[in-house]
Amino acid sequence: MTKPLQVEKLTRYADAVRKFASAAQNRCFGCGAANEHGLHLEFYLTQELHAVCETTVGDFFEGPKGFVHGGIIATLLDETMSKAVRAHGLVAMTRHMEVDYQRPVPSSEEIRLEGRVTRNEGRKHWTEALILNGHGKVLAHGKGLFIEVKPAPDPDPVKDGPTPHG
Template sequence: MKTTFVVPDDLEPARRDPAAPAIGEAVPPHNPRCHGCGPDAENGLHLRAVFGENLTATATLVVEPRFEGGPGVIHGGIVSTLFDEMMGLANVHLGVVAVTAVLDVDYARPIPVGTTLRLVGRVLGRQRRKVYSAVEAFDDAAGPDAEPLAAGHGIFVVVDPRAHFAATRP
C-alpha cells in the first residue's frame, strides 16, 4: 500500500493506562451519541470494538447497502469515518482524550456492499501531545493472512476534555 504519511523515527513508546479496561473487553463508547461508536446515534455505525494486545482495538462491520457510494461499493467517506473511529478507540488504551488532527486513508481496492470488514486500529507511539495511530481494513472472509482492502494513519492531539468541549456541552 502506498502512503505519503510519515511516522517519525523518534516516537516514544506508548504505554497502556493501568485503568484501561482489560485486553479482550469491549472498548467503551466515548460519547453515547458518537456517529462511530455511540449506541444512541440513530443512524450511526454502532462500532463495538474489543481491546487487543499491543495497543490494538478490533471490530467487525458488515458493509450495508446504506453505506453505498459508487454502484455496489462502500462510500469512501464511510471508510474514513471507520478509520477515524478505530484509531480513536485504540487510543483509549492510553487513558487520555485525544482528538483527530490528521487522517490519511489509502484505498487499495473497492469494497463491495455485503463484505464483512475486520478493522484493526493500533497505537504506534507518542510525541509529546501527539498520538500516532494506524488502521487496516480486511475482508473478514479472506482469513488472517489477507491483504488489507484499505489502510490509514492518523495523528491525534491529547486535549483537556473540559476545556476542549466546553463550548459544545449542553
C-alpha cells in the same frame, strides 16, 4: 501496521480481547448506541491495546454500487484509530489523517477493522488502521495524528460506566 493482527475471529479469542465500554447515551456516529443513523461499531481491545472491530456496513452507505463510500471508509479508519488512542486512556481528537484506498470495500459483507498507536510524543499520538475483508486481505490503510485535548478521566476504557465520548 504493515501486517494484519494475528487475532482471528473475535469469538474464538474470548480471553485475548476485552470489549470497549460505551455509554448508552453515546451519539458518536461511529460507535454510539444512541445514534440511530450511526455505524454502531463495537470495538474490542487486544492484550497489546490494539483496537479491533468486526462489522458489516449497510448498502445505504454505498458509493459505487456494492461498495462502501470513500468518506465512510475514512470514518471507519478514523474511528478505529481513535479507539486505539482511547485504549491507552487518552482523550484526543484527530488532527491529521491520510487514507490509502487500496481495494474497494464491499458493503453488506463482514469486514474487520484494526488500529494501533505507533508513536507518542507529548500530546501527539501517531496511529494507523486497516480495513480487511473476510479473507484477511487489506482493503484500506489509514494513518493518523491525534492530539490530546484534556486529561483522560478514566484510565480503564473497558471499565463499566460512562466514557467521555466514543
